[in-house]
Amino acid sequence: MLRFSTLICLFCLAPLGWADGTESLAGSWKGTWTSSANGHSGPLNARIQNSGGDKVTVHFRGRFLKVVPFLYRSQLTVVGTDETGTHLSGSQKLPLFGTFTTNATVKNGQFHASFQSGKDGGEFHMTRIGD
Secondary structure, eight states, X not given: OHHHHHHHHHHOOOOOOOTTOOOOOOEEEEXXXXXXXXXXXXXXXXXXXXXXXXXXXXXXXXXXXXXXXXXXXXXXXXXXXXXXXXXXXXXXXXXXXEEEEEEEEEETXXXXXXXEETTEEEEEEEEEEXX
16 A cells, blocks of 8 residues: 555656647646556656756655655656656655656646556556646
8 A cells, every 4th residue: 555655656747838839737636546556546746856957856745545645756758748748757666666667748737647556556547737
């Protein structure tokens, strides 16, 4: 259970504004996470900050099993932009959990991501709520 909550935090990634006109992603986001492995889900919030270049730092806050809070910070990389949105990716080794991989697309204030780690995987969806 703790494994999933740590992993879900890793997944929230998003870039700020880029010189090529890509949507600015800096600010506050709110949504949910869901595990496809066990069906667990919960609320998820993120604060996204520019880390320089094509990197962003995402501070995640959420709940697992309705009452267990989790906090996590992750650095993600913008890997491309096209008509479908801004694409982000990140991978990180977590003690006891293995490698956690996240892929996300952000467009029009919507953040959609998938994550995979060990025997767990799932999605999270967030909407921009402010700067």
